[in-house]
Amino acid sequence: MGYLTTHILDTTKGIAAVGVKIHLYKHTADGQRQRIHSTLSNNDGRCDQPLLQDDDFTVGVYELEFAIDEYFNHSDLPNNNDDTKTPSFLNTVVIRFGISDDNAHYHIPLLVSPYSYSTYRGS
Secondary structure (H helix, E strand, C coil), X not given: CCEEEEXXXXXXXXXXXXXXXXXXXXXXXXXXXXXXXXEECCCCCECCCCCEEHHHCCCEEEEEEEEHHHHHXXXXXXXXCCCCCCCCCCCEEEEEEEECCCCCEEEEEEEEECCEEEECCEC
């Protein structure tokens, strides 16, 4: 059986992003999205267990949401957004992706700073 993992790296500091809120959604046949998992990134910027695995790991379209604004608002960067009335440049980073092989390992790394992010299908 396949499984889904993620990893978040704070490229501003060159460290793992600890304590990032993560929500996983699955898109349903009627075009809605259903939240199926929520967690926080650990001290390694990863989750303590796969986000999706076993019988829950099925072919379909999914979204990962990362609360990046909350993470950087609580960081010690000199330009962090202390004024809650002013929105951060990046708020929630959403990555929509498809799972086409229910026997594969899908790993979605997120490399993030307060002003940019990148992702790819990792191994």
